[in-house]
Amino acid sequence: MRRPKSIRRWFGRKFGYSRLVCLILLIGLAALRISDFAPIQELRVRTFDFYQRFDPRVKTARPVTIVDIDEPSLKKLGQWPWPRTHIADMVINLANLGALAIAFDVVFSEPDRLNPDVAANTMRYLDELTRSKLRELPSNDQVLADAIRRARVVLGETGLPSVVSDIDKELPFTGFASLGDKGSREPRFFEFDGLLRNVPVLEKVAAGRGLVTIVPERDGIVRRVPMVLLAQGHMMPSLSLEMLRVISGTSTILAKYDLNGIKSIGVRGLDIPTDKNGQFWVHFARQDPSIYVSAASVLDGTAPVEKIRGKLVLIGTSAATLNDLKTTPVSSVMPGVEVHAQVLEAALSHAVLAQPNYATGIELLGAFILGLLVIVFTPNLGPVTLVAVGALFATLLIGTSWYFYREQRLLIDFTYPLLSTTAIYLTLIFASFVREQAQRKQVRDQFAQYMSPVLVEQLAQSPEKLRLGGEEREMTIMFSDVRGFTTISESYKSDPQGLTALMNRFLTPLTNAILARKGYIDKYMGDAIMAFWNAPLDDKEHEINACNAAIDMLEKIEELNTTREQESKAGGHPFIPINVGVGLNTGLGVVGNMGSDLKFNYSVLGDSVNLASRLEGQSKEYGFPIIAGSRTALAAKDKFAILELDFIMVKGKKEPEVIYAIAGREDVAQSGRFQRLRNLTIEMLACYRSRDWEGALAAIERGRQTDDAGTLELLYNLYKARILDYQKNPPPDDWNGAFALLTK
Structure with a gap:
């Protein structure tokens, strides 16, 4: 030991x-x-x-030129978007000047608002001959398409947070291939539910299509640019990657994998290292005004030839009014088009950063x-x-990390x-x-046993203060109560200990039934119990569990009544059975520590709680021990016998509620007897709500003949009394079938 x-x-x-x-x-x-x-x-x-x-990237070459839709261009040519004929002239001039390839960091998603046919339909005071001639002219979009067909042009597309239209699968997409280890980790590409493309007449003739979307990181800084993205279910290259594919003359982009995910993405003759999710770490250089050419100078023919010939040309904007400015590690404000240019420069000069897997x-x-x-x-x-x-x-540590960055360009x-x-x-x-x-x-403790202390030690730390608080979440609330408990308690007026023992006998199995189904006991109120589900722990099936708990409680009470009846016969004293009513309701509630700073309980408040309490009080009126609100019942309809009871207006509430009885589990729901009674009840309710009083009474009589066990006797009596009253005192014309409860 x-x-x-x-x-x-x-x-x-x-x-x-x-x-x-x-x-x-x-x-x-x-x-x-x-x-x-x-x-x-x-x-x-x-x-x-x-x-x-x-230590930013130092430029050794400038293979990219940006045709800038800058403020002077906007001032000279007017606000953006310009007529597509201007864009066509720009493409033609760039091609004539020897541009290697042209890419647009803009999207032409709608037809040109200045198309001749639009002018013919909208301009006033035109004679019919002029309108006819305008309609015969080619559209501005077709003019741009003709210019794009004669050059290597990559069109920009953008991802959207939601789908705006179905994708035209007849339009071309870039092909992808993969190479790597089997069982490689699946990358987590940036994914967009929607995709905004250019008008079809342009998409069909372009040499390539790439996403212009640049996704900043959590702090708003662009460090990595996704080379491959998912948009509306399709793999899409970035604008810069698609431009590299076009100039390489290949039709497919190749992604290479290892066990951790993607390790590189490439085209013919060029392999670009990425992180495991296909993002390219951009090795940024400082902003370079020398690679910019004004769009106005391209249109008027004054652009320097040496900045166009043999260059990759990106058409984008630095104008603040067009809102395409990004933050990068080397610049707080960089035009988005220059980020694409930096990607191209780094990839083509092999001055890349990599965070290897x-x-x-x-x-x-x-x-x-x-x-x-x-x-x-x-x-x-x-x-x-x-x-x-x-x-x-x-x-x-710092020196090793810096060495890898400075000498190996590894992060x-x-x-x-x-x-x-x-x-x-x-x-x-x-x-x-x-x-x-x-x-x-x-x-100190050892000496204190032998010596009188001369100092009293004070607390080194104060106790933590209890704070009140709560959170809103969807929950299922239960209220249960014993029917006729006053009569039962009167029989124990000379034996209070016996009454206490009896309460413990029925509260214990009811509590166990709730806890076994993942419920939380909020409080005991004499013979009543309040409980709830889906707090403090999450419960995805809280409605199902609450309904199961309610049925379990009835079964436990039935077992207890059997035992008590036997005890009463043996003891020679009268037997009063215990009957329990249960109310269930699902809805939003505020749950947390409620009370004062000195004393509080973990509890729930809300309108859904009040309704659950009211439903429990109505169980004796409808003759069913378990009554549930609509959200609870509809969530449990596939696993329980659900019977619609009424459309009620609870006192204190403005909105009516459909209420249901939970009559049993799936075996009861599938029984022929229950299905016949449910169909008759549905027929009765339909007649009742459409003011067909005779039809409703006839359905009630057929139900009585079918219901040999008298399960629905109280329900039928209730509706018959209402109908007889309505025949004498018809409801108002705007009556929607709801019945206002007079009591809580």
């Missing part, structure tokens, strides 16, 4: 529980890194931002090695030595290993502090 205790003492003395905690912490931090916890990710990318600001492994390995060294040696080193060693480790993070090691070091220091405090307390 002493060996385990001696082993624990040896473990505590030689290794220490604080070291064990740090090992667990090391594993936990590794799990956070593998899951790429958002704060860790943000710190990492901020570090890479600093690298780029400190094995980078996470290097970071984890570094964190583990340094963490283990800290765990082993920190408790045995002095404070000065610890500071020196810590500074050495930090310098080593290896040093922040995670540094943070992990620091967290372990601080944990060990804290454990040492706690251990010293415990030793001091032990000494």
Whole structure:
């Protein structure tokens, strides 16, 4: 018996529980890194931002020119969008000047509003001959299409958050192929539900089509540009990747995989490294005004030939009024079209950054090695030595990361290993502090046994303050109550202990039935129970579980009544059965700690709670022990026998509610007897709500003949009494069939 205790003492003395905690912490931090916890990710990318600001890409070539729809162009040619004839002239002039390829960072999603046929239909005071001649002219869109057909033009498209129209599958799409290990991790492409394309006449003749959408990261900074995206179910290349495909002369884009996901995306003669989700880390250069040419100069023929001939030409805008400005690691304001240009420049000059898929492994390995060294040696080193060693480790991590960036253009993070090691070091220091405090307390306690204390120690920390609060969520509420409990309690007026025992006998199985179905007991109110589902823990089937619990409760009460009846016969005293009514309702409620600062309970409030309470009170009127609101019943209709009872206006509510009886589980629902009664009840309700009183009474009589067990006797009596009253005092003309309850 002493060996385990001696082993624990040896473990505590030689290794220490604080070291064990740090090992667990090391594993936990590794799990956070593998899951790429958002704060860790943000710190990492901020570090890479600093690298780029400190050492941006230096341009060795300028293969890209931007034709800029700038403020002077807008002032000269008018507001955007310009007539497509101007765009056609621009394409023709660029092709004549020797542009290698042309791409639009704009989308022509609608027909030109200045088409001749539009003018013919909208301009006043034109004679019919002029209108006819205008309609015979080719559309501006066709003029642009003819210009695009004669050049290598890539059209821009954009992803949308929702579908605006079905995709015309007759229009061309870029092909994709994949190469890599079987069982590779599926990439998580940026996905858009909708896709905005250009007008078909342009799409059909373009050499390529690519998405212009640039997705900033959580903090609004563009660091990575997705080279492949999903839009309306289709894989789509980015504008820059599609431009590279067009100039390479290939029809297909190739994605290469390893076990972690995508490792590169390429076209003929060019392989572009990406992260595992197909995003390209842009090695940004500082903004370069020299690659811009004004769109107005292209149109009037004054653009420098050397900036066009043999260049990849991107047509976009730097005008602030057109709202296409981005934030990058090297610039707070960069036109979106220049981001595409930076991607093309970096890819063509092979000046690319890469965060290889094995980078996470290097970071984890570094964190583990340094963490283990800290765990082993920190408790045995002095404070000065610890500071020196810590500074050495930090310098080593930062220097290694900078070396990989500067010399290899690889993004290896040093922040995670540094943070992990620091967290372990601080944990060990804290454990040492706690251990010293415990030793001091032990000494004080030992001396206090023998000496009178001269000082009274005060609390070092204040107790945490309890705060009130709540959250809104959808829940199913239950109220249950014993019918005729006053009569039962009167029979125990000379035996209060017996009444208490009886309450415990029926509250215990009812409580167990609720808890077994994942319910939460809110409170007991004498012989009544309030419970709810889907809080504090989530329960996707809270309506089903609540209905099952209600039926279980009736079964438990039936078992209890059988036992009590036998006891009454044996004891020679009268037997009064216990009957329970249950109200169920599903809806929004505010759940949380409710009460005062000194005393509170975890409870729920809301209109759905009040309705559940009212439904429980109506169970005796309709003759069914379980009554549910419409949302509860409709959610449970496939697994329970659901019978519509009424369309009621509860006192205190403005909106009527359809209420249902939960008459049993699926076996009852499938029985022929229940289905016949349900059909007759549906017929009776239809006649009743359409004011066909005679038809409703006839349905009631047929129901009585079918219902040999008298299950619906109270329901039929209730409706017969209403109908007889309505025959004498008809409801108003705007009556919708709802019956206003007079009591709560």
